[in-house]
Amino acid sequence: MPAHAPQRAALVSRPRTVLALSMAVATLAAGVLVQSPQHARAGQLPALSTAPAARQSTTLSLGRTEGRHRQQAHEKRQEQRADERAEARHSRRTSRWTLPVPGAGWSASFGESGSAWSSGFHTGQDFTAPSGTPIHAVGPGTITSAAYSGAYGNLAVITHQDGSQSWYAHLSGFKRSSGSVSAGDVIGYVGCTGNCYGSHVHFEYHPRFGDAADPLPWLRGKGAY
Numbered sequence: 475m476p477a478h479a480p481q482r483a484a485l486v487s488r489p490r491t492v493l494a495l496s497m498a499v500a501t502l503a504a505g506v507l508v509q510s511p512q513h514a515r516a517g518q519l520p521a522l523s524t525a526p527a528a529r530q531s532t533t534l535s536l537g538r539t540e541g542r543h544r545q546q547a548h549e550k551r552q553e554q555r556a557d558e559r560a561e562a563r564h565s566r567r568t569s570r571w572t573l574p575v576p577g578a579g580w581s582a583s584f585g586e587s588g589s590a591w592s593s594g595f596h597t598g599q600d601f602t603a604p605s606g607t608p609i610h611a612v613g614p615g616t617i618t619s620a621a622y623s624g625a626y627g628n629l630a631v632i633t634h635q636d637g638s639q640s641w642y643a644h645l646s647g648f649k650r651s652s653g654s655v656s657a658g659d660v661i662g663y664v665g666c667t668g669n670c671y672g673s674h675v676h677f678e679y680h681p682r683f684g685d686a687a688d689p690l691p692w693l694r695g696k697g698a699y
Contacts, residue, residue, distance in 0.1 A: 570657050571613040571696035574642060574677050575664065578603040581674060584688040597686040598641070598678035605646055605673040607664040611655040612640050612677075612698055620651035620662075626676070627668025630661050637682035640689075644670045 578601040586596040615634035623629040628645035632655060646665025655661060666673045679689035693699060 571693065571698040572610055572658050573601070573693065573698050574609050574612055574640075574675055575601045575603045575607055576610070578607070578664075578675075584686075584690070598643070598676050599689050600674045600676050602672065602674040603664045605663070605665050608649075608660040609642055609645065609662045609664060609675050611657060611659045611661050612693065613657045613696060614655065615640075616654050617650055617652050617661065620648045622667070625669035627670060628662070628665065629668075632661070638692075639680040641676075641678035641680065641686075643676035643678070644668055644674060646673075 581600040581602050582596050584596060584599055587594060588596070609630075611632055613632075613634055615632040617630060618633045618639075619629065619631040621629065623643075626641070626643035628643075628648065630642045630645060630648060630651075632640045632642075634640065642662060644665055644667050645662040646667065648662045650659070650661045664673050664675050670676075677689055678686045679692045680686055
């Protein structure tokens with residue numbers, strides 16, 4: 475064999491060696507970037523590989539919590555509105571004034587004179603209705619008296635918040651004899667007890683610490699009719 479043959483063989487094998495070395499380096503690099511399933515099972519996967527799932531789970535959890543808080547706040551607002559509406563209804567009911575016998579006829583008026591009345595004149599307004607018709611408190615207050623009272627017959631007296639009083643006379647009977655009342659509450663029934671001719675309720679208005687006054691302007695000022 476010629477003397478230079480080994481050198482040519484070495485030259486021929488050298489590119490193969492370089493190629494093999496390059497492949498080894500590429501394999502090593504790939505091993506660093508793409509780990510084997512064994513490494514994954516050993517918990518050696520890069521932390522970034524689980525980050526998207528963790529962020530998604532956290533976002534869902536925060537979304538559910540925020541949704542519950544919004545629902546709770548909505549329910550609380552609904553309850554507050556319901557309470558406010560109930561309070562408004564109660565306020566309208568207790569502050570609304572009415573006639574003692576709504577729809578009843580009106581007969582003898584305040585100030586009329588005659589021998590039928592012991593004082594010489596009529597001290598209230600009469601409302602005629604069949605015996606047993608309910609009589610209502612004209613406004614909010616407290617029943618301070620409910621008893622038989624001579625010419626008045628069965629008399630109920632309500633003291634109102636400003637100290638004025640409303641009197642209801644000739645009742646056939648009482649439904650309430652004490653306690654607080656609201657406008658429209660039934661306190662008794664139309665009758666003809668005491669000094670009376672025909673079933674009716676004799677209604678009087680007494681200003682605070684005062685004698686009887688015409689009840690119609692007072693009731694009109696309260697919006698009772």
